[in-house]
Amino acid sequence: MTTDALLGGHALTLHRFPLEQKNRSLQAWDAADEYLIDYVQEHHNQALRILVLNDSFGALTCALKAIGGNQRHIINVNDSFVSQQACKYNLEENQLEQNTVSYLDSLSEYPHDVDLVIIKVPKNAGFLAYQLALLSRLPSSIKVVAGGKAKEIHTSTLKSFSHFLSEPTTSLAVKKARLIFSETTAKPVISKFPVSWPLEKTDFTLTNHANVFSRDSLDIGARFFMNYLPQGKKPLKVIDLGCGNGVIGLMTLCKMPHAELTFVDESAMAVASAKANVLDNLPDALERCRFMQNDCLSDFTPGSADLVLCNPPFHQAQAITDHIAWQMFVQAKQVLKKGGELRIIGNRHLDYQEKLNRLFGNCKVIGNNKKFTVLSTIRRG
Incomplete structure (x- = not known):
């Protein structure tokens, strides 16, 4: 499905994968994507190496590239093959630089030389805890901004952030989406997984x-x-x-x-x-x-x-x-x-x-x- 999005002031044509699906009511981005992009543009626009976790169809990666240009490097981490294929397709569709986007699967260690982490909060709380455990191994004071549906960000979600990272704060809800703010502390916490x-x-x-x-x-x-x-x-x-x-x-x-x-x-x-x-x-x-x-x-x-x-x-x-x-x-x-x-x-x-x-x-x-x-x-x- 093809949809036109306005993210961070940039008009983007975004496709939800698989391309052949016939449900036209589904789009390739949501209010949490919009909120994350607006926040990064306002508060972290100088970030040049951004670690992006769980970008469903590439909306975050495409918008961050459109805003930051060729100087900005995105490390896209995803468990989903379809999500990463969608991201590559949407970057090409919007004529955005592919060479400064790299991809890691969900079992890879995260690079330490990043200056910002963006998380689309997954529905699976255990998977989020696993990702936060990996983030706990990074150097201290790296800002972490997460976004999701307000109704799915629970007290337990915030406890998970505080267990692995710094004590989190949250934003007001906008279009039923909410942001979580935290940062790395360089105090590794062991994950219980697998x-x-x-x-x-x-x-x-x-x-x-x-x-x-x-x-x-x-x-x-x-x-x-x-x-x-x-x-x-x-x-x-x-x-x-x-x-x-x-x-x-x-x-x-x-x-x-x-x-x-x-x-x-x-x-x-x-x-x-x-x-x-x-x-x-x-x-x-x-x-x-x-x-x-x-x-x-x-x-x-x-x-x-x-x-x-x-x-x-x-x-x-x-x-x-x-x-x-x-x-x-x-x-x-x-x-x-x-x-x-x-x-x-x-x-x-x-x-x-x-x-x-x-x-x-x-x-x-x-x-x-x-x-x-x-x-x-x-x-x-």
């Missing part, structure tokens, strides 16, 4: 990085899906799409001892967790596995997979939307061989069965309970 816990009814222990879905326990959808995973000795090529911590792929490796598994997620922390969990629990199976951070199945070879397993999300960032699930289904059909299967689990109220029938021409229920449905569809054409 976390590990035993996987029920197995001898496995799962490791989970801070921003992984259902980080602290097995989610009820995966628990139900595990009852309906395929098994057999054929050397099938299987994809765990939206793999999260990799538990579905891990159990599939047990049930299909000759299968080749590709774990795919747009989260760097999810892919790292999945790889760690295979390495720790089934090290002999590692040679049968690939791990990819990607936008669903974009650029996968058509007709290259026998089976795709998927527990699709129904949100992107903080927006409730089914376009990612639809993208997963469409791309799975392209990637599957003729006769290949897409097997998914979804909340019953989402009516994925109708979508899959429309796309594949067939769909059957292979398991359900009061909350979830497990569906199977075959690529016939």
